[in-house]
Amino acid sequence: MKGIQLDLISEDKLDGMTSMEKVRLILDEVRNGKILVLEKGLTPSEQNKLIELTMTEIAPDDFSGIEIESYPVKHNDNFLNKLFGKNTLKTRLTVIGPAAQLKTIKKDRDLISALVSTP
Amino acid sequence: MGIIKRLGLNFTWLKRIFKKKRARIGIYGPPNAGKTTLANRILRDWTGDAMGSVSNVPHETRRARRREGVTINYNGSAVTLDIIDTPGLATKIDFHDFMAFGMNEEESKRRAKEATEGVIEAVKWLDELDGVILVMDATEDPYTQVNVTVIGNMEARKLPLLIAANKIDLPNSSPARIHSAFPQHPLVPISALEGQNIDLLYREIAEHFG
Numbered sequence: 001m002k003g004i005q006l007d008l009i010s011e012d013k014l015d016g017m018t019s020m021e022k023v024r025l026i027l028d029e030v031r032n033g034k035i036l037v038l039e040k041g042l043t044p045s046e047q048n049k050l051i052e053l054t055m056t057e058i059a060p061d062d063f064s065g066i067e068i069e070s071y072p073v074k075h076n077d078n079f080l081n082k083l084f085g086k087n088t089l090k091t092r093l094t095v096i097g098p099a100a101q102l103k104t105i106k107k108d109r110d111l112i113s114a115l116v117s118t119p
Numbered sequence: 120m121g122i123i124k125r126l127g128l129n130f131t132w133l134k135r136i137f138k139k140k141r142a143r144i145g146i147y148g149p150p151n152a153g154k155t156t157l158a159n160r161i162l163r164d165w166t167g168d169a170m171g172s173v174s175n176v177p178h179e180t181r182r183a184r185r186r187e188g189v190t191i192n193y194n195g196s197a198v199t200l201d202i203i204d205t206p207g208l209a210t211k212i213d214f215h216d217f218m219a220f221g222m223n224e225e226e227s228k229r230r231a232k233e234a235t236e237g238v239i240e241a242v243k244w245l246d247e248l249d250g251v252i253l254v255m256d257a258t259e260d261p262y263t264q265v266n267v268t269v270i271g272n273m274e275a276r277k278l279p280l281l282i283a284a285n286k287i288d289l290p291n292s293s294p295a296r297i298h299s300a301f302p303q304h305p306l307v308p309i310s311a312l313e314g315q316n317i318d319l320l321y322r323e324i325a326e327h328f329g
Contacts, residue, residue, distance in 0.1 A: 044271035048242045051210055051268070055235040058212055060228050065211030068264045072301070073271050089275055099211035107262040109300065 004035060004101065004116055011040040019046045023053055030066055030098050031057070033119055041070040041091035067102040069112045070094035141188065142328050143201045145244055148254035149265040150177035150207030150234075153285040157254055157311035158184070158204035164317070165189050170204045176220045178234035180206045183244055193321045198329035205244055206237030208265040245272050250279040250328050257284040257292035257308065261300040270301060279327045282306040283320060288313045 007029060014022060023046060029036055042050060047068075054066050071092040095102070095112055098119075106113040146154045158170035170184050183205045190199045212234050217227035245251075253269050255261055273280040282301060284294035287308045294308035307323050309316045 044268060044275045047264075047268045047271065048245065051208070052239050052242050054210060055212070055238045058231070058235050060214050060231065064213040065209070068210050070264065070267060072262070072267050073274065075274075089271065091271075099213070107260065109262070 002118075004033065004118060006035045006037065008037045009039065014038060014040050019043070019049060022046060023049045026050060026096055027053055027057065027066075030096055031063060033098060033101065035095065035097040035102055035116060038094040038096070041073075041094035043089075043091060044073075063098070065099040066096055067099045067104060067114075068094065068096045069104050069107055069114065071109065071112070141199055141201055142249040143203060143247060144250045144252060144324075144328055145203045145205055145248045146252050146254060147205055147208065147241065147245075147269050149256070149263060150209060151175070152207065152254040152256045153311045154207065154254045155180050155204055157252070157283060157285065157309075158186075158202060160311050160314065160317060161191070161202065162186060162189065164321075165191055170202075176217065176222075176230075178207055178209075178212070178217075178230060178237065180204060181230075181233040181237035182206065183237075183240050191321050191324055193318075193325040196325055196329065198325045200324075200328060203244055203248070205241040206234065208241050208269065209234075209238055210264060212238070245269075248278065250281070252281050252283055252324070253304075254283045254285050254311075255297055257286050257294050257297060258289050261297040266301070270304065280304050281320075281323055281327050283311070284308045285311050287315055 026036060057063055058065050074090040074092060095114060101117050101119060103115045105115055146158050148154050155171050155173045162168045162170050166189060170186060171180055173179060183203055185201060185203045187201045188199055189202050190197050212231050214227040214231035217230050251269060251273055255266060270280060282297060282304050284297045284306055286292050287294060288310040294306060298306050305323055307316060307320045309320050
């Protein structure tokens, strides 16, 4: 059967990886034509790293970049987090794929609608 | 004072320690949101100068430009800022998109290459800032990854962010849609091109970055 591979990566797996490992995994898989769904999204600094590395890999007629969509981060405003100055941002589900194959149709606070095409 | 002078004491070092650092404010947003148009408007209003050229071709700004010591006055109070106009942030750059604007292949590929470098520069500047003016095109869907990323960065660092909902001179603009997407941040609906509400923006800049 021909088709596009969709990998859904769990929060547990992502939690066991360093930022650079996550970014490298995403770019390698996306460059192989896969669509990734991350149960827990990337932190803002990981998003920065992903954008930077993506830009270095863009090449004419080979790779034009990534399409990435995630819901806006949530604030985990519980008292203990505030008291101990812990990071209160909670990243959310994220979809990433090759820009040439994944196109976002519509996105709002609670819905990401995308079109996936074959290469 | 006389004694201090006589003793030859110099408090320059003390002044330097306690002197308030001038805030560095980055103008961010996706390509063609009107960042350089806004930077030009601010500079023309307060320095009589301009930041850079504008165009309807995406990624016209491919190098960050910095202007130091721009003083903005509002209601008798003044705030002096360093303003950085950044290249448009993006996660994809396809040289074919530039060819649609009449550029030849070689020119388009060169622009695409420069645009990728510009995006990296814009991302790196995020670490150096004290606040951001995020320019959004009010005629477009506000939930873009660029907007989510910039807002996430500022929230994670607990730095001030002001949203400029630009292009309100266009009939299909909807600043309300942006406000409902990111209600936690102050928003000013503006037309950087025509100067609509620009005084309101200066008031917010003075309030949030002063």
